Amino acid sequence: MGFGEQRTSLDSNDHDTMELGEQGTRLLDDHERLDFADNEQDLDHNAFSNGKFKETQRIGWLKRNRRDSYLRDLVVAVVVGVLCGALGYTVGFWTERSPGRALRPDVNIVPLRVLVAGDSISQGLESMHTWRYRLWEWFQANNVPVTFVGPFRQTRLQPLDLSVGVPLPAPRNSDELNGPNAMDHGYAFDVEPEFLRTGSAHFSIWGREVAQNIDIISRQIQEYRPDYLLIELGFNDLAWGSRQPDEAVLLMEQFIGKAREMSPELRFAVANVPQRSKVGDLDIRTGQYNEKLREAIPKWSRPGSPVELVEFMEAYSCGQTNCPAALDGIHPNSQGEFEIAHAFSKTLYHNFGIGQQPLALPVEFPNRTCATPAGVAIYPSQERTRFAWDFVYGAYGYEVQARQEGVAWVMDAANFTQERHLDASWMSEGTASEFRVRSYCESTVKSAWTNATLAIMP
The missing domain is CATH 3.40.50.1110 (SGNH hydrolase)
Structure with missing residues (x-):
């Protein structure tokens, strides 16, 4: 069914029920048809008397009849014109697959x-x-x-x-x-x-x-x-x-x-x-x-x-x-x-034939936001020190770094993970290390680093 073949709904609730995937059958409403009957005027046959009538009466009757006939023809012409125009628009609307045609606001379309x-x-x-x-x-x-x-x-x-x-x-x-x-x-x-x-x-x-x-x-x-x-x-x-x-x-x-x-x-x-x-x-x-x-x-x-x-x-x-x-x-x-x-x-x-034109690509594509992790915390134990952080909605993963206190961050040591923690099993008793993490949302979209968090192995 193309855009020009849209269908009228059977009732006003059809949109919502069908949106939920009901199993009922969709029907098409018949277009309303206007029945036109000619309302012919009855001629006044009493104006005739024994087949004769006065000239003045005849002229008067002709004038009235000509006027009435003109008005009747005018009304018929207007009605027929409106009907033909409406019918032509309706047929065109439902059958012509014109990409640029807008929907009629007064028609409930399925x-x-x-x-x-x-x-x-x-x-x-x-x-x-x-x-x-x-x-x-x-x-x-x-x-x-x-x-x-x-x-x-x-x-x-x-x-x-x-x-x-x-x-x-x-x-x-x-x-x-x-x-x-x-x-x-x-x-x-x-x-x-x-x-x-x-x-x-x-x-x-x-x-x-x-x-x-x-x-x-x-x-x-x-x-x-x-x-x-x-x-x-x-x-x-x-x-x-x-x-x-x-x-x-x-x-x-x-x-x-x-x-x-x-x-x-x-x-x-x-x-x-x-x-x-x-x-x-x-x-x-x-x-x-x-x-x-x-x-x-x-x-x-x-x-x-x-x-x-x-x-x-x-x-x-x-x-x-x-x-x-x-x-x-x-x-x-x-x-x-x-x-x-x-x-x-x-x-x-x-x-x-759907729509007025294809989707136009924007001049600039919208930037995606990648939030910096929050809730950074250290969980020390006898076996290891765990550096953890809160979940970031939409993060594909995280990059986490560790260093000995006072030493420069080594960028090539970044560790990508989809977990929300890093276990530092290399730390010995009494040693201190710093950790930081950032969210990874795309190859070129990453958050800012968190502030360095200090951990001391007990």
Whole structure:
């Protein structure tokens, strides 16, 4: 269903119930039809007397009849004109897929239902906006009602602590982590509240392969009834599943076929696979897969169920030696989120007639904040001295340094960890050392260092 094929809702509660993924059937309201009957005037036959009437009466009657006829014709012409204009506008509105056409504010439109099937690139990482959010913003800016659907609503939340043994401060409890409002579902704190209600749902799982979804996509289509399936999968099949390009393309074809079996009119936007920082021969196999995918996609389209390519790789600023779009060589940072959403918006606009124009990339991408750890503390014992700090929301990990008191910090001795502590087992009785730590949010985004904390081995 394209933008020009939006459907009126059956009742005013349909938006909310469908946003929650109910199993009821969506119906289309018939357009109201105006029935027009000609209200013909009755001629005064009493004006005739035995087939004769006076000349003055005849002239008067002709004048009145001519006037009445003129008024009647004028009214009919106006009504017919209004009806034709309204009918023409209505037909044009519902059938013409004009990218620039705005929605009528007086018509209750059933939102497009969009299901994003993806891997970690689409699920996103704690405290990120995700490209799904940037695409949702694009729908809003183009006045296109949309509801993202799917079984999940969160990004990948970082664990509170990977350490064992000595108890550590716990700024978040299990209810905060796993509850319905888990840190606003793991997104950046400045996402719009409406996104959490209508835009955060998805079917994207960290590390997911196409092969893992083939047998379960039908159930997702049946339950959430999307109009569009946006697919960002395939990277893990090539990278970690060690599949060859031909096999990966075949898996994608099977995946699309399974989804279409459940919804013959489902529309597909399929992304190719991005390049990433150098990993073996992955760049070669990625290029081969993308070429074969481009050739195969037109063959997968069906009447009423088109399949269109999303040029993810071409839009994503990432390669073997330089990857400014990623926080770690593959997963999108703020720039990458915009670039992926841009790629999908181009396909939705050019191939499906949705929106007024593709998403425009900002002149400057927003900076990501990486908070400095708080709650720095020392836990001495006979076996070791533990340097610990509080959890930082959105931190991918931490860099921690130690030095003997009074000695310069050795920058190449920085120790990256995803735990919230460093154990100093090298310290001997009575010796003093200093520690400091900073949050690591991306390869180029890090917090300030904490002040040096002194520890003396008992």
